[in-house]
């Protein structure tokens with residue numbers, strides 16, 4: 243039997259933080275470590291929870307279930323941390339063309355879309371500020387998470403409670419004997435890896451086929467008043483207040499460690515030109531790497547040969563929406579309350 247019930251979590255991005263919060267709620271002891279390494283996705287993420295995406299206006303996988311649990315979790319965590327970081331947000335989606343209008347018409351009366359497709363606006367309703375010549379519609383039940391405020395608030399709480407270690411963990415410092423993991427000589431019940439795209443360096447999970455993508459996000463100032471909320475037409479603008487917006491984002495699968503390139507800036511500018519009458523003033527450019535698995539599903543569970551080692555990864559471009567439910571699921575599995583969902587199970591990538 244392990245000599246300790248303490249769980250070591252590696253990485254305090256969205257995945258690690260949400261898992262730590264679930265374990266804390268369940269009364270489990272943990273230590274969470276964060277090395278503040280470059281390219282973290284959570285350090286730049288816009289935190290948009292959008293249930294309907296893409297040209298086909300596709301409803302996100304399990305959107306109702308994930309959104310419901312995300313909303314409850316973030317609201318609970320706001321009370322716990324004493325900071326405001328979650329907001330229900332109007333999301334205005336501009337039609338790109340007539341084809342999209344047809345898709346919207348087909349989907350708007352389907353039962354599975356009733357919670358998500360809202361009011362339709364006629365062509366040029368917002369023409370003073372937006373290029374909405376094909377009209378627009380509202381996506382319901384969208385929200386935003388201020389990821390960085392949430393993570394900083396959680397970090398302060400973990401530090402206060404003595405459950406934070408601000409250090410990069412070297413894999414060589416972890417040893418396993420009789421299914422008991424030790425880090426720097428101390429035994430833990432389990433080690434859970436939440437290191438985002440850096441799972442590629444992890445000796446126990448590095449063979450998981452990841453297709454992580456670099457994304458650029460910009461802070462911009464359009465300089466003219468815009469309709470309330472997020473505006474999306476492929477690329478998007480998210481209001482931060484005082485006339486400042488985030489604009490994004492790009493997806494790049496090659497050369498993901500590179501600095502922001504001119505073509506990424508050009509891509510966002512082109513996207514902005516499809517939404518606004520002018521290109522907004524650029525204030526800042528940032529990039530991060532979204533950790534995505536080959537099948538685009540999260541990767542959750544335990545190493546088949548070394549069950550003291552676990553993983554929560556693969557949140558891709560939807561960490562804010564899916565993260566809370568995934569963290570709860572893994573916490574329930576750790577407590578023996580449920581079995582790991584086979585669609586998410588990391589064992590799909592073994593053998």
Ligand SMILES: Cc1cc2nc3c(=O)[nH]c(=O)nc-3n(C[C@H](O)[C@H](O)[C@H](O)COP(=O)(O)OP(=O)(O)OC[C@H]3O[C@@H](n4cnc5c(N)ncnc54)[C@H](O)[C@@H]3O)c2cc1C
Nearest residue numbers: 253255256257277279283284287289290411438457561562
């Ligand atoms: C430009 C961009 C925009 C995005 N916008 C959205 C959005 O609008 N909505 C949304 O839902 N999602 C968005 N995402 C995706 C979202 O950010 C990710 O799904 C989520 O942040 C992944 O969290 P993570 O904790 O798995 O990984 P990360 O955020 O990368 O965190 C991993 C952490 O582990 C730490 N770490 C790694 N190795 C070690 C080690 N050995 N020791 C100690 N610490 C270690 C790293 O320093 C890092 O902090 C966006 C991502 C990008 C890049």
